[in-house]
Amino acid sequence: MKIFSFYLKESKKSLQKNKKFFFIKEVIGTKKTTLLLVKILEKITAHKDLHAKFLNTLSYLEYIGARKMLKSLPAPILNKTFLDHINEEVRHSLVLKNLAEKLTKTSYGFKKEELIAGAQGSQYFQEVDHYGLKFSSANPVLNYLYTTYAIEQRAIVLYSLYNDTLKKKGFSFSMKSILNDEEEHLDYTLKQIQKEDSSWETNLEEISQFEHQKYFSFLISLEEEVSKFILAPHIHSLKAKHYTSSHKV
Ligand SMILES: [Fe+2]
Ligand SMILES: [Fe+2]
Numbered sequence: 001m002k003i004f005s006f007y008l009k010e011s012k013k014s015l016q017k018n019k020k021f022f023f024i025k026e027v028i029g030t031k032k033t034t035l036l037l038v039k040i041l042e043k044i045t046a047h048k049d050l051h052a053k054f055l056n057t058l059s060y061l062e063y064i065g066a067r068k069m070l071k072s073l074p075a076p077i078l079n080k081t082f083l084d085h086i087n088e089e090v091r092h093s094l095v096l097k098n099l100a101e102k103l104t105k106t107s108y109g110f111k112k113e114e115l116i117a118g119a120q121g122s123q124y125f126q127e128v129d130h131y132g133l134k135f136s137s138a139n140p141v142l143n144y145l146y147t148t149y150a151i152e153q154r155a156i157v158l159y160s161l162y163n164d165t166l167k168k169k170g171f172s173f174s175m176k177s178i179l180n181d182e183e184e185h186l187d188y189t190l191k192q193i194q195k196e197d198s199s200w201e202t203n204l205e206e207i208s209q210f211e212h213q214k215y216f217s218f219l220i221s222l223e224e225e226v227s228k229f230i231l232a233p234h235i236h237s238l239k240a241k242h243y244t245s246s247h248k249v
Helices: 002-016 024-028 031-044 048-072 080-104 118-135 140-168 176-196 200-231
Strands: none
Touching: 031 048, 031 140, 031 200, 048 080, 048 118, 048 140, 048 200, 080 176, 118 140, 118 200, 140 176, 140 200, 176 200
16 A cells, blocks of 8 residues: 555646646546556556557557547648647657567557557547537537547546656656646647637536546456456467457557
């Protein structure tokens, strides 16, 4: 329990110092999800193959984020800020995949067996994105903004806790540069939402709560997949040769 209180204290410190995170307190408010993630991260970072799969899964989720932006933002409104944002999400995907490949000296795609709870991560993204449509019937940009806000907020919590784990365990890499970008994205997104929608406060609270439920389900699946790996690493290892299925992204 001692280790958990360290993480809780550290992550709250790093998250709360930034006042611009409007709903961050509610998002990290559930001690249950924070403790669960910390427990999962402890296990993940103890196994090289599992750790590489996790990094590749984060890379996959960043890729889905970039793809969603490309699909949801119509060309006539695609300004430099939007392109910058897309470019940075692709960069995050690349950085995370590079780290995964460095850990195991293997090249990865996004096949099911190269990810950990990848399908559930994708489902989380789709569900939050779909929920965002509720607030954006007359304005296509609002869907992008609400989904982005809910997910960026979560990304900051997740990357902060992961960064704390990496630091504590003495890994040579960190999530700092990604975190800096995500903080800027969140700040910019919030300003845009406030400009575009007068009901932004209620809507943000609603989508944040919905996102939290979906995130919790994702964490449960992640924990199950991590346990399966630990019980039989020879089957779930990235080096295992008997892969049977490919995962369509
Ligand atoms: Fe990102
Ligand atoms: Fe972002």
